[in-house]
Amino acid sequence: MSAVVNDGGIPPAPQTSDSKTFARGIKDLVDGFRNSELWLHLGWTDIKQRYKRSILGPLWITVATGVTAVAMGILYGELFHQDIKVFLPYVTLGFIFWGFIETSILDGSVVFSTNEGLIKQLPAPTSVHVYRVVWRSLIIFAHNIVIYLILLVVFPQPLGWTALLVFPALLLYALNAVWTTIVFGIMSTRFRDIGQLLTTAVRLVxxxxPIIWSAQSLSSTGADASSRLKLVELNPMYHYLEIARGPLLGQHVALYHWLIVIGCTLIGWVAAMFVMRNYRARVAYWV
Known part of the structure; x- marks a missing residue:
């Protein structure tokens, strides 16, 4: 069959695929978000399936986190000679917010590989599964925050209007959960070793x-306390915990904590858009 030519006798330029464009990546994110009914249902179904046929059901999330946080708070409070009225809410909130971070990273890294059948049979944007993980993490967080509310009654905290800063902090958490799920989820689908490395790294981090120990306690551990504090501040997770935990403890959160978290969020989203642009369409073939 002869090629089609234009009036000048020159064959038209071949049509190129727009699958590897930022526009398609953004469209996937928007279309996936609009399918909220789907990922809301899938996320809630995941929670129900995890605790199917158990007596307490999803309340096991609260019980498990509460027992661990209280036990560790009392133990390390005694070891570090901390005031239990202050230290126990500190440790509990640390466990609650760390649980959201850990769930977002580890569950997000396997979201595609563990849903092979659904991905191949359900014609839906890739981001639907991303939002599903974030929604599931938010459900777990909602169960766990009940523990803090109980402690707030037992050990009242000097809360003010600054406690409302926890809401923009949670928004940043959700935005970070989206990009971590995109990056780690897609890349670990291609390279399965990444999931194992993330599990080890999360445990180390x-x-x-400062979850079961306080960064402020380092100030009284010797002359090299300032250098130790600087090492702590090199850990981005420290800043993530500070912007969310501080407001609920009635503490002032320095501006640089917010700037570091916002900076990490922007860098993460740049990486996420790059991954979405180049590898989004390959997920169905890698699972």
Whole structure:
């Protein structure tokens, strides 16, 4: 068959696919968000399936986190000679917010590989599964925050209007959960070792982050306290916890914590858009 030519006798330029464009990546994110009924249902179904046929059901989320947080708070409060009325809410909030971060990273890294059948059979934007993970993490967070509300009654905190800053902090958490799920989810679908590396890394970072210990306690541990504090501040997770935990403890959160988190969020979204642009269409073939 002869090629079609124009009036000048020159064959037209071949049509190129727009699958690898930022516009298609953004469209996937927008279309996925509009399918809220789907990912809201899938996320809630995940929670129900996890605790199917159990007596307490999803309340096991609250019980497990509460027992762990209270036990660790009392233990480390005694070891570090901390006031339990202050330290226990500190540790509890640390566990609650860290749980959101950990769930977003680890669950997000396997969201595509564990839903192979659904991805191949359901014609939906890739981002639907991303929002599903974030929604599921928010449900778990909502169950866990009940523990803090109980502690707030037992150990009242000096809360003011600054406590409302927890809402923009949660918004930043959700935005970070989206980009981490996109980046780690898609890349670990191609390279399965990434999921194992993330599990090890998250466990290591947990002990390096002031969750069961306080960064302020380092100021009384010797002359090199300032250098230790600087090492703590090199950990981005420290700043993520500060912007969310501080307001609920009635503490002032320095501006640089917010700037660091916002900067990390922007960098993460740049990486997410790059991954969406180049590898979004390949997920169905990699799972």
């Amino acid at each position: 947990f002990f390096m982050t």
